Amino acid sequence: MRAWVWLALLAWPLQAAIFKYVDEQGIVNYTDDAARASPFSPQALDEFDPDPDKVKLRYSSSGNLYVLNELTAPVTVTLQLNRQQGVSSSQDLSRPILVAGRSERFVAQVSYQGQGRLEIRHHFVLGAMSPVSRAQLRPPFAGRFRVSQGFAGGYSHQSPGNRYAIDLAMPEGTPVLAAKAGVVVDFVDGYVGHTQDLSGRARTNYLRLLHPDGTLTLYAHLQPHSVRVGLGQSVSAGSWLASSGNTGYSTGPHLHFAVQRNDGQRLVAIPFTFHGQVPAQGDWVGG
Numbered sequence: 462m463r464a465w466v467w468l469a470l471l472a473w474p475l476q477a478a479i480f481k482y483v484d485e486q487g488i489v490n491y492t493d494d495a496a497r498a499s500p501f502s503p504q505a506l507d508e509f510d511p512d513p514d515k516v517k518l519r520y521s522s523s524g525n526l527y528v529l530n531e532l533t534a535p536v537t538v539t540l541q542l543n544r545q546q547g548v549s550s551s552q553d554l555s556r557p558i559l560v561a562g563r564s565e566r567f568v569a570q571v572s573y574q575g576q577g578r579l580e581i582r583h584h585f586v587l588g589a590m591s592p593v594s595r596a597q598l599r600p601p602f603a604g605r606f607r608v609s610q611g612f613a614g615g616y617s618h619q620s621p622g623n624r625y626a627i628d629l630a631m632p633e634g635t636p637v638l639a640a641k642a643g644v645v646v647d648f649v650d651g652y653v654g655h656t657q658d659l660s661g662r663a664r665t666n667y668l669r670l671l672h673p674d675g676t677l678t679l680y681a682h683l684q685p686h687s688v689r690v691g692l693g694q695s696v697s698a699g700s701w702l703a704s705s706g707n708t709g710y711s712t713g714p715h716l717h718f719a720v721q722r723n724d725g726q727r728l729v730a731i732p733f734t735f736h737g738q739v740p741a742q743g744d745w746v747g748g
Contacts, residue, residue, distance in 0.1 A: 509622065509667050509679055511647045516585045519565070526568040528583070530560040533692045534646035534671055536585040537723055540568075543582075547575020554581075557725060559589055562646070562693075587646065591675030591722040596733040598640040599698055600747040601680060601718055602705075606631045609715060611742030612732065625730035626679070626719035627740050633714045634687075635705040637680050639696045640718070640735075643670035646677070650688040650703065655711040665709025667717075668702055677728065681717035682708050 482490055482501035492498050515531040516538065528538050538558040542548060552569035560566045573579045610628035648668035656664075667681035668688060684706030690696060707714040721728040732739075740746045 509665065509669075509681060511587065516560075516583070518581060518583050520571070520581075524570050524572050526571045526581070527565050528558060528560045528568055529565045530562060530585075532587070532647065533562045533644075534587045534669075535559060535561050535589055536587055537590055537725065538583055538585045539726075541582045541584070543580040544573075544575055544577065548573055548579065557590065560585075586723045586725070586727055587669070588671055588677060588723040588728075589675055590725045593674050593676050593722050594731055596641075596676060596720045596731060597737070598678070598720070598733055598735060599638075600735045601638050601640040601678070601716065602629070602631065602635060602747060603638065605745050605748040606635075606716075608740045608742050608744050608746060611740065611744075614742065621727055621729045622721060623719060623730055625732045626717060627742075629716045629718065629746075631705050631714060631716055633684055633704070633706050635716070636701050637668075637683065637703045637705050637716060639670060639698055639700045639702055640678050640720075641670070641672050642697050643672040643678065643695070645669075645690045645692055645694045645696065645702075646671045648688050648690075648692070648703075650683055650686055652708050653685045655682075655707045655709060657710065657712060663709075665711075666703075666706060670696065670702075675722065676731070677721045679717070679719045679721060682706055682711050682715060684708070 482498045482503040484490055484501055511532055516536055517529045519527040519529055530536050538560055540554050542554065549572045550569045554569060558566065558568060606629045608627050609630040612625045646669050650666045652664045652666050665681055666683040666685060667679060668683060670678045680702060684704040685708060687704035689701055689703060705716045719730045720733045721730050735746050738746060
């Protein structure tokens with residue numbers, strides 16, 4: 462007899478930069494302190510995360526487990542089971558699962574004969590796992606701009622996804638250009654306004670390109686409603702993607718730029734150069 466299998470999203474990614482929770486008084490709070498948030502079943506947020514509801518598990522009445530990916534980009538999915546005893550699977554559920562964009566993939570036939578409820582949780586990362594550790598690109602703009610925060614910047618570039626990011630001080634409305642040829646896989650451009658409150662991390666306009674080598678480039682704090690390209694569109698290096706702005710968690714008009722790769726657990730930033738120049742804090746780059 463097959464027991465009911467409860468499928469749930471991975472509720473708390475460890476790499477999250479910010480947590481949202483409702484305390485005992487019913488007040489919504491934001492914090493970067495995981496221990497403080499943990500008693501309240503927090504929601505993990507990242508200012509540049511795609512919609513978590515776009516990747517789902519489906520378990521059929523016949524015992525088949527599927528992953529549905531509604532995103533444009535491929536995703537790498539890992540599963541976590543709360544029980545091992547009594548679980549029978551036609552495939553190894555501990556191995557990462559690569560699911561193409563806008564597709565559903567059969568994972569395995571799963572049955573359960575154990576005691577208690579079986580939970581199968583999932584976590585996904587954009588793209589396929591990539592070994593690339595360094596990148597060379599063209600600047601994502603025309604002209605020259607100053608690097609206001611460089612690699613490992615103390616203000617906001619300490620998390621794995623931002624460690625090798627840079628901020629470029631530039632006027633709102635400056636054209637943001639593709640640093641490398643790729644495909645548009647994710648963007649948000651409907652947020653208006655900026656704040657220095659942590660809650661602003663989840664209200665940032667951004668765009669991501671996926672490149673042939675498996676890396677992704679991230680362009681963030683974009684001007685509202687300025688994205689000029691569509692999901693799934695292929696663009697060449699230098700194409701006008703959007704306009705720079707001052708949205709989300711921001712102290713002033715700037716472009717946040719990073720090159721990232723999928724390490725199997727998260728997107729991590731990697732070092733890069735613009736035409737051979739390391740974009741160090743305080744330097745003028747481009748042009």
